[in-house]
Amino acid sequence: MIQVPAAMPTRLEDGFERIRRELRLPDGFPKPVLDEAAWVAQVPRLAGEDMTDVPFVTIDPPGSMDLDQAVHLERLRGGYRVWYAIADVGAFVRPGGVIDAEARTRGETVYFPAGKVPLHPKVLSESAASLLPGAERPAAVWRIDLDADGRTVGADVQRALVRSRERLDYAYVQAAVDTGTADGTLGLLAEIGRLRLELERERGGVTLPTPEQEVVTDDGGYRLEFRLPLPAEAWNAQISLLTGMAAASMMLDAEIGVLRVLPEPRQEDLAKVRRVARALDVPWPDGVAYGEVVHGLDPENPRQAAFLHESKVLLRGAGYVAFNGAPPKLAEHAAVAAPYTHVTAPLRRLVDRYATEVCLAVAAGEPVPSDVGAALEALPEIMAGTGRRASAVDRASVDLVEAFLLRDKVGQAFDAVVIDVDGQRGGGQVQLVDPAVIARCDGDLPLGEQVTVRLTRADPATREVRFTLA
Secondary structure, X not given: OOXXXXXXXXXXHHHHHHXXXXXXXXXXXXHHHXXXXXXXXXXXXXXXXXXXXXXXXXXXXXXXXXXXXXXXXEEEOOEEEEEEEEEOHHHOOOOOOHHHHHHHHHOEOEEEOOEEEOOOOHHHHHHXXXXXXXXXXXXXXXXXXXXXXXXXXXXXXXXXXXXXXXXXXXXXXXXXHHOOOOOHHHXXXXXXXXXXXXXXXXXXXXXXXXXXXXXXXXXXXXXXXXEXXXXXXXXXXXXXXXXXXXXXXXXXXXXXXXXXXXXXXXXXXXXXXXXXXXXXXXXXXXXXXHHHHXXXXXXXXXXXXXXXXXXXXXXXXXXXXEXXXXXXXXXXXXXXXXXXOOOOOOOOEHHHHHHHHHHHHHHOOOOOOHHHHHHHOOHHHHHHHHHHHHHXXXXXXXXXXXXXXXXXXXXXXXXXXXXXXXXXXXXXXXXXXXXXXXXXXXXXXXXXXXXXXXXXXXXXXXXXXXXEXX
């Protein structure tokens, strides 16, 4: 999601509201949902061990209130122990209630640059169920033991009461590591994160170094920049991936659950991306997996940026599959290069709550609750529909911001890099050097080359930005 300052022009805010209406996103919650949320916030189902003595911390973007995860890391003799507390939404929301019914229509929290349409009422997602610092909260706590190389040697999950100590952000964590002041969990996050990234590389997994667009103030106005994710964001993401892999293994062993899956790329797509690599002088030796190729590529290098953009076709087609009995034929996520599921963001994704309930039952040696098992079959379709809606919001928001910030620059020339060529319709996509814009461009475009383009259209009303080769 494109990042914008807290205070934006009214016209832009109106544009986001129009996107909300066009895509029929809900505005607020029905009164019965709010009433039930206010009640259950006061009477959560508390069970499990008291783990309030474990010094968990949360690591999220600045200002976040819907805190799903808290982490504590320990060094063991010959390895590590990961404690990962996940907000126990199931302690508040019961399958079949009005909150659950509303969550099924929403599927996930939809983020706008200047707000969001939450999955749950704020009294839960930003208060009673959120792992806010200093507050005792019910959680599903994962304990995952790793060997000295970062490989999983054991995993378990249980309900517990936790209390996070601090709410940290990525910049703080990165600065602590870079200055050598990180100790305890923060120091181990960098250590374990690097080990897990290396294991991902060995498995053939893929993490694309994709920059994010960010609106920054500039001489009383605004401009767009690209921001590369900090290493701390990748380390933190590896803890989430680790937990999702452990949960998937638990489900497959129990022969019940819901997985996040991605098929292997089609041979014709692989062949196309290999041709692009050759055209752009990106080395791809025979027998080397795609994940190994993209590891270490620099998105600020024009040719490598073009390759990364073109190769995204190999990561399309992710979805969910539910099963109760024999595991599904497709049980792996090609980008993770292992079985994987979503369990670490239940405040923001519906499927995570149900997947967590399955794992809690399996880990306790108990049958999966019948209402949870009955709901699994419908989850893939629910999440597919809501995922398409969230993607549409993201694309429309980016288009709106780009059109708004470029509206007074029609006719001007810009330096750009060609990152995509449309072999059927002609033209393609270019990535401007400054401002940070990716948009449609007409003309005979040379893939991966630096070109000069001229802005021919920037219309906030239609959210259209278009260039032509100068």
